[in-house]
Amino acid sequence: MAEGEPSYIDYETFLDPDFSAASFANSLVVATNNATDTPLDLSTPLSRVLFDLQEIDTHIHTLTSKSALPLLTHTRDQTAAAGKILKESEEQIASVSQGYERLQREVLRKWETADETRVAAEKSLATARLARAVARCITLSRQLEGQLPEITGRGAGGSGDGTNSPNPSREDYRALERAASTIVGLRRMFSASEPGEEGHGLDRVKVVRTLRGELMIPAENMVKGRAQQAITRFSMSTIATGGTGSQAQSGYKQAREARARLVSAVTILYVLSPVPKQLQSPSDFQPELLLSALQGYMNAAILSSLNALSRAITTPPILERTLNEVAAKCQDIFALEAILGNIRAPAHPLLPAVSASDSTDKGSSSNNSNLVQPLHAALDTTSLPSYFWRSLASSLAMRAQEILTRGGVAARTLRAGKDHLKREVRECVLRGSQLPTSILGAERRLGSETGTTNERTWEREAAVMVGAVTMTNVPDR
Secondary structure: OOOOOOOOOOHHHHHOOOOOHHHHHHHHHHHHOOOOOOOOOOHHHHHHHHHHHHHHHHHHHHHHHHOHHHHHHHHHHHHHHHHHHHHHHHHHHHHHHHHHHHHHHHHHHHHHHHHHHHHHHHHHHHHHHHHHHHHHHHHHHHHHHHHHHHHHOOOOOOOOOOOOOOOOOOOHHHHHHHHHHHHHHHHHHHOOOOOOOOOOOHHHOHHHHHHHHHHHHHHHHHHHHHHHHHHHOOOOOOOOOOOOOHHHHHHHHHHHHHHHHHHHHHHHHHHHOOOOOOOOOHHHOOOHHHHHHHHHHHHHHHHHHHHHHHHHOOOHHHHHHHHHHHHHHHHHHHHHHHHHHOOEOOOOOOOOOOOHHHHHHHHHHHHOOEOHHHHHHHHOOOOHHHHHHHHHHHHHHHHHHHHHHHOOHHHHHHHHOHHHHHHHHHHHHHHHOOOOHHHHOOOHHHHHHOOOOOOOOOHHHHHHHHHHHOOOOOOOO
16 A cells, blocks of 8 residues: 555554454454344455455555556566576586586596505505515524524534434524524514504415414424523533633633523523513513523422432431532522623513603613512512522421421431531531532622622521421420
């Protein structure tokens, strides 16, 4: 409706967003009828609605007729603008489509080709690395295969029978060290777990698995067995270095060779000991193979001494010889401790690298650690001879207790020779708690490093041993 033109139609009601036709019709019916009338007169409200509709229609027609030209002009302008926008949009879309096609042709396809090339290059690099690792593994295996005859005696100058000689040649321990180094190199390659590390993926190569199962593992077992055998047979007390001339020279030469074999065996078992995957610091490393072999040596010496003394304390004719043997075993243990105290922990290629902070914090303790300290810690002692005598005494006391409890000739012999046995056992302890003459000069500098000098008194150990073999609190039968 034009501005200022009067109208009885309430356009605001019809234009209200909340307008409801049902409510509007109901209000017309109520306004034109009495609510109490039973028949309702619907003609009047219907006529009004029809009149209003006719009026609105007439008004719309009038407005449309008066504004036809502006409406058409506006519609034409809108259509022209829309056409122009559409044309420009089509041109832009075409330009974008052409640009995308050019991008796809010049970049995307080239990128796909480049990506394929990258994947192929990565696979080629991985193949080349694996091939180099296989070649390295085969080289080390050939090297190990060539070192085995030197150990088994089938090499130059060997017997050729392939047997494990109980008396290895002077160069055997050097060959064992070289073989152990080769085995550690192979183990380092097999232990690679991260992509990019040398040896990663070797377990997928059949020839490598064959080499590992048929060459490396048997060779490692043989090298470990030889090293453990060298520790088991270690002895310094039987080497005579007294006298003059060629006899003394031969004795010192034997002592040097025995020490060299022990150092070689200890080094081999140290580097062949498995390294835990979660090891945080090299100072936390415990060489299991080495500690097991050394503890086995200690236990064997204690057990053999116990069995021999158990027989000798009731058999006077063999007592002196047995005590000399026991003293010699303790001297060997003393020599073992002295040598281990002078051996620094060798470099282990499989141990994690020491960081700058760790080396600063632990500097002196980690650099100056020797191989007797882990054994002391494993046995919970500060002296191997003291551990030998105390362990022997604790077990021997039970044997003596059994002898006295059973009674008979053995018990009477033990009681009758009590005083003599005390003197002999005490002298045995004091004699056994000294370094053998074959090693005394070479290891005299040990001093305060290990606390195993001859200046220590062994009266407590002697008293413990004497008390273990002269128990008289059990009555004779």
